[in-house]
Amino acid sequence: MSRALMIQGTGSDVGKSLIVAGLARAFVNRGLKVAPFKPQNMSNNAAVTEDGGEIGRAQALQARAARLAPSVDMNPVLLKPQGANGAQVILRGVIAGQAKARDYQDWKPRLKPAVMESFERLKAQNDLVIVEGAGSAAEINLRVNDIANMGFARAANAPVALVGDIDRGGVIAQLVGCKAVLDAEDAAMIQGFIVNKFRGDATLFDSGMRFIAERTGWRSLGLVPYFDAASRLPAEDAFGLRAQRNARREGVVVAAPLLPHIANFDDLDPLKAEPGVDLRLIQPGAPLPADAALVILPGSKATIADLAALRENGWDIDLLAHMRRGGRVFGICGGYQMLGRAIRDPYGMEGDVAQAQGLGLLDIETTLTEKKTLTRVAGRAVAFDAPFHGYEMHVGETFGADCARPVLRFEDGRADGATSPDGRVMGAYVHGLFSDDALRGDFLKSIGGQTSALRFEESIDETLDALAAHCETHIDLDALLEMAR
Incomplete structure (x- = not known):
């Protein structure tokens, strides 16, 4: 019974x-x-x-x-x-x-x-x-x-x-x-x-x-x-993130700003678990670290509001300095949208602001749509020729010249994401990319990091x-x- x-x-x-x-x-x-x-x-x-x-x-x-x-x-x-x-x-x-x-x-x-x-x-x-x-x-x-x-x-x-x-x-x-x-x-x-x-x-x-x-x-x-x-397990919400203090460790530095409406932040968990990665979650009011090899802009439930918060914290200026030093940037979902030239919200999906200027690090523009994309996906990462699996969860369609250099190619032939001409700025809609051990390893090598024997999905079980x-x-x-x- x-x-x-x-x-x-x-x-x-x-x-x-x-x-x-x-x-x-x-x-x-x-x-x-x-x-x-x-x-x-x-x-x-x-x-x-x-x-x-x-x-x-x-x-x-x-x-x-x-x-x-x-x-x-x-x-x-x-x-x-x-x-x-x-x-x-x-x-x-x-x-x-x-x-x-x-x-x-x-x-x-x-x-x-x-x-x-x-x-x-x-x-x-x-x-x-x-x-x-x-x-x-x-x-x-x-x-x-x-x-x-x-x-x-x-x-x-x-x-x-x-x-x-x-x-x-x-x-x-x-x-x-x-x-x-x-x-x-x-x-x-x-x-x-x-x-x-x-x-x-x-x-x-x-x-x-x-x-x-x-x-x-x-x-x-x-x-x-x-x-x-x-x-080591995915957290339910961002409640505990605000109280975390970064314990410095040896390895390539990856920084992620904690925006007010951060979403699906377990995208960062595999990097946190990597012994050769010094993942730093940057609290509001603190600068992006000058020694970061990579800055990740994570997902957001209110992209336009979080873009404004990013500027209020001076992180847009920090990103430009990071780029001048030869750093890399990767945007996931809402973070990907922020990297473009503009975000439009004609249906009021996020509030009263109908349009916002993006960071301009990718030649793309995004229009937020009434329809939400919710699907599991798999394929290969174009830049690394490594397999991936993950999921899409977003409102919005993104177009522009840099989409001609996609980050991902799905099994059905569709492409996702965009890459700058010099290859140092990338963004994609798919969540869960770094859970794939081969892709994560190739990505870390591309930013000067070390691969490890971590089997992330096995470690969860x-x-x-x-x-x-x-x-x-x-x-x-x-x-x-x-x-x-």
């Missing part, structure tokens, strides 16, 4: 997504057929499903952990923050419209039937559905018509395990405070709690675990040590296996299965 279990958190970034991924792999290893599910997600880090829809990147990773192909049912509502227009609402993989934060509250009753239908479909196909909540379980100001946390748990009759983050401090108050503010019927859905990201001697928190259990009446399900390898073992050791999986219904 199919069962469901919901993992909610005391706040954002407490580790819900990671725990769901670890539990999915652990229960699959026990012989169960498991599916992840997140009724509502807010993230600009997305993935393309095999049927041409988009879901949150975390749910795609959780599907991989469960050894399933990702589907739009795993994340039926995806909110993508987008400049002045609030958020783009993705329903079952396709754009349903734009919504301001306050207006979105009126959308929820209309979205709930689709959410429940997707959940029931997954439940019918699997032994266990592990549901991930969004943000905090205690967001009582958003409780009316809620489809993300307690509103969904009650509608689906899904018991809840609540996760708190001890690394940020105050975990006792986080968990006991949730019990204090929740409606009694909502609190009754919570069957147990998990304290995540512990560092040090676990016995020092024995009394803390007992106190939480006594004050809440919830079952203690585990004290989970910090999982250091988490940084190895990390998921390690995460599953971590969960098996520190979380009472038998108790979770007993709770599920």
Whole structure:
């Protein structure tokens, strides 16, 4: 008989997504057929499903952990923050419209039937559905018509395990405070709690675990040590990027500016994992490093707004200096669009600005379109004659003289991207290029870097296996299965 279990958190970034991924792999290893599910997600880090829809990147990773192909049912509502227009609402993989934060509250009753239908479909196909909540379980100001946390748990009759983050401090108050503010019927859905990201001697928190259990009446399900390898897995959103500090290391320097609406930034993960690459994420207000061999302009959910932010930070001037020093530039998706002479938005896809002057580093122009391209692709990289696979996720069509020198050639013969006459500036729409080991190696050699034995995709599965073992050791999986219904 199919069962469901919901993992909610005391706040954002407490580790819900990671725990769901670890539990999915652990229960699959026990012989169960498991599916992840997140009724509502807010993230600009997305993935393309095999049927041409988009879901949150975390749910795609959780599907991989469960050894399933990702589907739009795993994340039926995806909110993508987008400049002045609030958020783009993705329903079952396709754009349903734009919504301001306050207006979105009126959308929820209309979205709930689709959410429940997707959940029931997954439940019918699997032994266990592990549901991930969004943000905090205690967001009582958003409780009316809620489809993300307690509103969904009650509608689906899904018991809840609540996760708190001890690394940020105050975990006792986080968990006991949730019990204090929740409606009694909502609190009754919570069957147990998990304290995540512990560092040090676990016995020092024995009394803390007992106190939480006594004050809440919830079952203690585990004290989970910090999982250091988490940084090897794609992050759900850009929340943690702003706090990262670049630890300098030996190797070729690659810099990427952190723009306000950065999207699909896991494009950078393979470079971060390379031992011979010093990847630096440049915080607002800091200059692009003078010793960078390559500057990458990553994807953006609000290209015109991020282009303005790039100029406000002086990074356009830094890029020109970088080019004078003989540096290279690579733009991905929105970053590719920024490299051209102009970006036009005749349909108001990103807001009220109808046209913006680009950086002029490529002889191309882009017009943002109402239709969104969502597709998985494969082929060869023209400049390196190396294979690639990835996905397109963009609004916009790009034309110009430099498109005569494409970066990629798809299996069906189509071309993507543009290259400057001197070959030092490139851009393309396809995400995921650097995940291909051969292409990444050839690209690094072209900028003076070293290749390595890294097998990036294999390393993701190895990390998921390690995460599953971590969960098996520190979380009472038998108790979770007993709770599920």
